[in-house]
Amino acid sequence: MSYRLIYWPGLPGRGEFARLVLEESGAAYEDTAQGDRQDALEAMKSALSGAAGGLPALAPPVLQHDALFIAQSGNICEYVAARHGLAPADEGQRALARQLQATVADLVSETHDTHHPVAIGKYYEDQLAEALEASAHFREVRLPKFLGYFERVLEQSGGEWLLGAFSYPDLALFQVVEGLKYAFPIGTGRTLEALPLLTAHAARVAARPRIAAYLASARRQTFNANGIFRAYPELDG
Amino acid sequence: MSYRLIYWPGLPGRGEFARLVLEESGAAYEDTAQGDRQDALEAMKSALSGAAGGLPALAPPVLQHDALFIAQSGNICEYVAARHGLAPADEGQRALARQLQATVADLVSETHDTHHPVAIGKYYEDQLAEALEASAHFREVRLPKFLGYFERVLEQSGGEWLLGAFSYPDLALFQVVEGLKYAFPIGTGRTLEALPLLTAHAARVAARPRIAAYLASARRQTFNANGIFRAYPELDG
Numbered sequence: 001m002s003y004r005l006i007y008w009p010g011l012p013g014r015g016e017f018a019r020l021v022l023e024e025s026g027a028a029y030e031d032t033a034q035g036d037r038q039d040a041l042e043a044m045k046s047a048l049s050g051a052a053g054g055l056p057a058l059a060p061p062v063l064q065h066d067a068l069f070i071a072q073s074g075n076i077c078e079y080v081a082a083r084h085g086l087a088p089a090d091e092g093q094r095a096l097a098r099q100l101q102a103t104v105a106d107l108v109s110e111t112h113d114t115h116h117p118v119a120i121g122k123y124y125e126d127q128l129a130e131a132l133e134a135s136a137h138f139r140e141v142r143l144p145k146f147l148g149y150f151e152r153v154l155e156q157s158g159g160e161w162l163l164g165a166f167s168y169p170d171l172a173l174f175q176v177v178e179g180l181k182y183a184f185p186i187g188t189g190r191t192l193e194a195l196p197l198l199t200a201h202a203a204r205v206a207a208r209p210r211i212a213a214y215l216a217s218a219r220r221q222t223f224n225a226n227g228i229f230r231a232y233p234e235l236d237g
Numbered sequence: 238m239s240y241r242l243i244y245w246p247g248l249p250g251r252g253e254f255a256r257l258v259l260e261e262s263g264a265a266y267e268d269t270a271q272g273d274r275q276d277a278l279e280a281m282k283s284a285l286s287g288a289a290g291g292l293p294a295l296a297p298p299v300l301q302h303d304a305l306f307i308a309q310s311g312n313i314c315e316y317v318a319a320r321h322g323l324a325p326a327d328e329g330q331r332a333l334a335r336q337l338q339a340t341v342a343d344l345v346s347e348t349h350d351t352h353h354p355v356a357i358g359k360y361y362e363d364q365l366a367e368a369l370e371a372s373a374h375f376r377e378v379r380l381p382k383f384l385g386y387f388e389r390v391l392e393q394s395g396g397e398w399l400l401g402a403f404s405y406p407d408l409a410l411f412q413v414v415e416g417l418k419y420a421f422p423i424g425t426g427r428t429l430e431a432l433p434l435l436t437a438h439a440a441r442v443a444a445r446p447r448i449a450a451y452l453a454s455a456r457r458q459t460f461n462a463n464g465i466f467r468a469y470p471e472l473d474g
Contacts (some may be wrong), residue, residue, distance in 0.1 A: 050389070050393055055333050055336070055390060055393065055394075055400075056386060056389050056390055056393065057336070058340050058343070058382070058383065058386045065329075068329045068332070070329075070332045070333060070336055071336050071340075072335065072336045072339040072340065074339065075332055075335045075336050075339055078332075078335070079328075079332045082328070091316075091319070092302075092305045092307075095305070095307045095312055095315075095316045096292050096307060098309065098312045098315070099292070099294070099307055099308050099309045099312050102309040102311065102312055102339075102342075103295050103308075103309065105339075106295070106346075109343075109346060113350065117354050117355050117367065117371075118354050118367055118370050118371045118374070119370065119371060119374035119378075120374075120379070121374060121378050122374070130354065130355055130367050133355050133356065134354075134355045134356060137355065137356035137357075137358060137359070141356075141358050142357070142358075145295070146295065149293060149295045152287070152293045153292060153293055156287055156292065156293065157292075163292075
C-alpha cells in the first residue's frame with residue numbers, strides 16, 4: 001500500500017511539511033484534504049482516537065502506511081524521507097537533520113502563538129491586545145534569532161543546503177519561510193534583507209523539479225485565515 | 238570518548254530529559270552543570286555558535302559525542318537511547334517513540350508558555366495578567382487533554398509502558414509529570430485523580446534501579462524559579 005496523509009481539509013498547516021516531503025519523494029500518496037471534506041474529518045477522528053488501528057495521536061497530521069499510523073509533522077517527514085533517500089544515511093548526520101527539523105517546528109509553534117498567545121482554544125479577537133505585543137516581540141527578537149540561525153547553518157555548510165547535501169529539513173525551512181512571508185510580509189522582508197543565503201535557499205528549494213511541479217499544481221493549497229500562518233496586517237507592525 | 242552534556246548550570250530544564258536517558262543508559266557522561274559555572278557557560282556559548290566544531294545550535298541542551306554536537310532535547314534522547322537499547326529497533330516502532338517524545342516536548346513548551354505567554358524575553362512580572370489567563374486555560378483544557386492522551390496510550394499498550402516495552406519516551410513522560418506536579422500541584426493533582434495508569438507509570442519509572450539511584454543522588458537537580466516548571470501559586474488557581 002502507498003501512503004495516506006490524514007489532515008484537516010482546507011488549510012496547509014502542519015500537514016504541508018509532510019506533503020512537501022511526500023511530493024519530493026515521488027511516491028504515490030493519498031491526501032485526505034483532496035477528497036470529500038466529511039470523509040477527511042472522519043478519517044482524522046478515527047486516526048487520532050486509535051480506532052483506525054494505530055496508536056492514538058494528540059493532533060494531526062497523521063500518516064498511514066499500511067498498518068502503521070504515525071503522527072507529529074517532523075516525525076512523518078523523517079519517516080518518509082528515510083525511506084526515499086531524502087535523509088542522511090549516517091546516524092550522526094541523521095541526528096543533525098532531526099535537530100534542524102525540530103528547530104523549524106519550534107519556529108512554527110512560536111509563529112502560531114503570535115495570534116494565539118494566551119489561549120489556543122479562544123478567539124483571536126479576544127486576545128488581540130496580547131497578540132499585538134507578542135507579535136512585536138516575535139518580529140523584533142525571535143524571527144531574526146531563528147532566521148539568523150539558519151543563515152549561519154547554511155554558511156557553515158557551504159551555502160547551498162543545510163547539511164551540505166539536500167535533505168528533508170531543507171523543505172521544512174522553505175515552508176516556514178514561505179509562511180512567514182505570508183504572515184509577516186514587512187517583518188520577514190526586512191529580516192531577510194540581511195540573510196542572502198536563506199533567501200537564495202528558498203528559491204533553490206522552489207526550483208527543484210518535483211517541488212516546482214507541486215507548487216504549480218492544484219494540490220498546493222494557499223495560506224488562509226485558518227492555519228498557523230495568518231495575514232493579520234495589524235500584527236506586522 | 239564518552240558523552241558530554243552541555244546545558245545551563247543551575248536548573249533541570251530541558252537538559253533533564255537528556256540526563257534521564259544518559260542515566261538509564263548506564264553510560265559514562267560528563268555534565269557541564271556539575272562543574273564550574275563559568276566553564277559551563279563558556280562550553281555552551283562555544284557549542285551553540287559552532288565554534289566548538291559542530292553545527293550551530295539555536296538553544297541548549299547540546300550533546301557532544303566525539304566530534305558530533307547535537308541539539309534539541311528529544312533528539313539527544315533518541316540518539317543516546319538508540320545506542321544503548323532504549324529505543325525500539327523496528328523503524329515503525331521507532332517512529333512511534335519519536336511521536337511520543339515530540340508530544341511530550343509540545344507539552345513542555347506549552348507549560349513554559351503559561352508563565353511567559355506574551356514574550357519569552359520579558360519578565361514574568363510584566364506579563365502576569367496574561368499568565369493568569371493562560372494558566373487557567375492550560376489547567377482546564379490543555380493539561381487534561383495532554384495527560385488524558387498519555388493515559389489512553391498506556392491503556393492501549395497494556396498499561397505498563399507507552400509502547401508495551403520500556404523505551405526512552407517513558408522517561409520523558411515521567412519528567413514532564415514531575416514538572417507539572419511541581420508547577421501546578423493543585424491542577425495536576427486533580428487531573429491525575431482520573432488517570433490511574435499515568436500515576437502508576439510515574440512511580441514505575443522512578444523505581445527503575447538506575448533512575449532510583451539517580452533521583453537519590455546529588456546529580457538530580459531540584460526544580461526552581463529559573464526553568465520551565467515554576468511554582469507560582471497564583472497560576473495554580
